[in-house]
Amino acid sequence: MSNRPYNFGAGPAMLPEPVLHQIQTEMLDWRGMGRSILEIGHRSAEFKAVLEELEERLRWLMGIGPSYAVLFCQGGGRLQFSMVPLNLLGAGVSATYVITGTWSRSAATEASRYARINTVWNGSSASLPTAEQIDFARDDSYLYYCDNETVQGIEFPEFPGVKTGPVPIVCDMSSNFMSRPVNVERYGLVWAAAQKNFGTAGLTVAILRRDLLDLAGPETPLLLNYSVYAKTQSLPGTPAVFQIYVANLMARWIDSHGGLSEMDELARERSGILYRTLDETRDVYVTKVAPAARSRMNVVFRLRNEALTDLFVREAEENGLLGIAGHRSVGGIRVSLYNAMPVEGAQAMADFMKDFARRYPAKKAAAARA
């Protein structure tokens, strides 16, 4: 391995070094074609084979059955904020959104252009609702939530056992996709932008129960209609060829590293190292996320002495620990630990945090509390 710095950026996130090497090696001559993946026709047998391999491997890794379509859309996560209501409202006029943070709130705001949006929970408590607290209407077209709130660092350990009956559950899994086993059958739709755990920006995977495919109205733009992707094998036009190629390499990498159970184990190990460190240095750092809602993907905290935040970020960079400034809307620190982050990276971050805490102890604060 090289001595590249550890990149804790929230997205686009780091890729595994072997994946980067393979991209580099294949750039001038992909599979003996004398051209790169960027320069071949998207309807060539070679490219279609990549698309098929990616779909097959996703189905295998996630246990996706034939009653679900696996669609590769363009646009980032935010385009799904529009596609979800445009495709799933059907004859209905309302949907319920569980608001746990920035991303579910943005999704609800966008959806309110098209439907009456009811919200539950309010996203400011740094904890998660129970099944009883997730109230929705029986005639809602769907129930929407975000599995991991990337900005706040809040993740459902598991979505509560809400009995939704015929109301499909829609999940934004952008920032914890492929990081643990998922029971896809619980969902009407799972979607994820690729640039966190699974590749690079410009590709979004949508896993949609087939009976929900044809609900979009006739005014729905062609490329915002899931059924168009299903009918064309995700080739309604020129797709995001490079992003699909990288996602395929990522899927292979995840597979060769033990699949989703192993990704989950590694994620728990990485985040556990940091949460233990936070718990041991409470006089210097503070996290408001409820222990049961702690994200395995994004560890979000602040320095008690906020005046030290810039110094903390700068010193981390000098130590080869990049991308830890919190989201621009909330400040503080966010350490993102997606699939590609080695456990050693989390350990290096924890060592730095402990060292920083020793050098800048909160003497006064500690004395005042004593």
Ligand SMILES: *Cc1c(COP(=O)(O)O)cnc(C)c1O
């Ligand atoms: C990053 C992210 C998005 C937005 O993705 P873009 O591609 O930037 O539009 C949406 N939801 C979650 C949970 C995310 O982490």
